[in-house]
Amino acid sequence: MMNDFLKRAGEKVSGIAGAAATPMALVYVAGEVGVSAVGLTTGIAALGAGAMFVGVGAIGVAGIAGYYGGKAIYNAAAEYFSDDEEEKNGSNK
Numbered sequence: 001m002m003n004d005f006l007k008r009a010g011e012k013v014s015g016i017a018g019a020a021a022t023p024m025a026l027v028y029v030a031g032e033v034g035v036s037a038v039g040l041t042t043g044i045a046a047l048g049a050g051a052m053f054v055g056v057g058a059i060g061v062a063g064i065a066g067y068y069g070g071k072a073i074y075n076a077a078a079e080y081f082s083d084d085e086e087e088k089n090g091s092n093k
Contacts, residue, residue, distance in 0.1 A: 011074050018070025023059040 031043030041052070048055025 007078055010078070011071050014074035015067045015071040018073075019063045019067035022066030022069075023063045026062050027059065 026047060027040060027043035029043075030046040031039030031041075033039045033042075044055035044059065045052050046055070047058040
């Protein structure tokens with residue numbers, strides 16, 4: 001029971017971390033001078049191919065993808081490192 005709780009909590013935390021980190025990393029890399037006012041605006045504009053509104057949409061899509069990607073990576077790692085042979089083989093009773 002506690003193991004299920006920890007697995008669900010880890011899945012949620014990794015999803016939220018991915019949702020927060022992915023957009024910030026994209027804006028940081030796309031921006032001119034990092035995470036400052038100029039860096040944020042140029043990063044958002046660069047992600048939107050010149051249009052800031054489209055850049056904000058791209059950041060939202062990246063956040064959603066980061067959330068589901070973080071959850072998927074956590075679940076794959078939890079299954080790979082699981083000690084329970086039944087859980088690895090997919091036969092849950």
